[in-house]
Amino acid sequence: MKVAITGKGGVGKTTLAAGLIKYFALKDRQVFAIDADPDANLALTLSFPNPSKITPLIEMKKLIEERTGAKPGTQAPFFKLNPKVNDIPDKYFAEHDGIKLAVMGTVRGGGMGCTCPENAFLKALLSHLLVERDEVVVLDMEAGIEHLGRGTAKAVDKLVVVVEPGKKSIETAFRIRDLAAQLIIKNILIVGNKTRGEKDKNYLIASMPDFNFLGFISFDEKIIEADIDGFSLWAQGEKFRQEIETIVKNLTSGENL
Ligand SMILES: Nc1ncnc2c1ncn2[C@@H]1O[C@H](COP(=O)(O)OP(=O)(O)OP(=O)(O)O)[C@@H](O)[C@H]1O
Numbered sequence: 001m002k003v004a005i006t007g008k009g010g011v012g013k014t015t016l017a018a019g020l021i022k023y024f025a026l027k028d029r030q031v032f033a034i035d036a037d038p039d040a041n042l043a044l045t046l047s048f049p050n051p052s053k054i055t056p057l058i059e060m061k062k063l064i065e066e067r068t069g070a071k072p073g074t075q076a077p078f079f080k081l082n083p084k085v086n087d088i089p090d091k092y093f094a095e096h097d098g099i100k101l102a103v104m105g106t107v108r109g110g111g112m113g114c115t116c117p118e119n120a121f122l123k124a125l126l127s128h129l130l131v132e133r134d135e136v137v138v139l140d141m142e143a144g145i146e147h148l149g150r151g152t153a154k155a156v157d158k159l160v161v162v163v164e165p166g167k168k169s170i171e172t173a174f175r176i177r178d179l180a181a182q183l184i185i186k187n188i189l190i191v192g193n194k195t196r197g198e199k200d201k202n203y204l205i206a207s208m209p210d211f212n213f214l215g216f217i218s219f220d221e222k223i224i225e226a227d228i229d230g231f232s233l234w235a236q237g238e239k240f241r242q243e244i245e246t247i248v249k250n251l252t253s254g255e256n257l
């Protein structure tokens with residue numbers, strides 16, 4: 001199961017990612033949590049200790065140089081496009097409560113399109129995680145999927161787009177679908193977040209008639225309180241847990257967990 005989560009800013013991508021990651025980890029699945037948002041806060045949401053101390057992969061300059069043969073940030077005429085990365089998850093990912101997490105960091109030069117050692121390294125790692133590993137991978141991304149790149153995008157089983165009641169995030173979902181079609185991602189699924197009842201759910205379904213909905217997460221004071229007080233949303237948000245469970249069921253239906 002390789003899930004990538006995207007959608008407009010602030011819709012609840014990280015909240016959903018954290019919920020899915022927690023669910024799989026508690027089912028004793030090996031999970032890789034990848035924070036691919038430059039404004040990373042997945043570790044904080046998952047209650048990792050000292051989340052700000054986690055070094056983004058892109059800042060591991062020595063490692064990147066060692067693996068690619070070129071110094072990141074320099075104009076290198078030659079570097080390895082397929083550096084060795086298969087030991088990276090075990091050696092360099094942060095671990096907490098059975099979840100292995102990595103922060104990718106800010107990719108310079110307009111996303112993964114730029115040809116530079118650090119991007120070659122991150123691309124190789126993503127591709128390793130998505131193509132070669134059996135573990136569950138959950139990618140928390142920024143709005144848009146441009147930075148995925150063609151090769152890695154194909155390996156994403158499910159692209160989950162989060163929307164909230166309102167036209168803006170719906171428009172973003174339509175734009176993402178067009179991009180996904182270009183990258184040959186077929187499985188686009190929608191999660192409606194912050195819904196205040198049936199009216200909001202029906203509005204979303206009616207506004208996105210040819211999209212598949214995975215489920216909904218209700219607008220929930222507990223989610224805000226968890227963010228303010230830093231307590232575990234998973235431990236205290238019973239409704240949230242149930243809604244995540246339904247989403248996972250729909251995500252994995254027809255597939256053996
Ligand atoms: N269902 C909900 N009910 C109430 N508040 C919510 C809900 N989902 C998310 N929030 C709150 O909305 C804010 C944004 O959520 P989150 O960080 O998950 O969004 P995001 O899409 O990852 O944002 P960004 O684009 O900044 O990465 C957070 O403060 C979160 O606590």
Ligand SMILES: [Mg+2]
Binds near residue numbers: 013014015037140
């Ligand atoms: Mg986020």
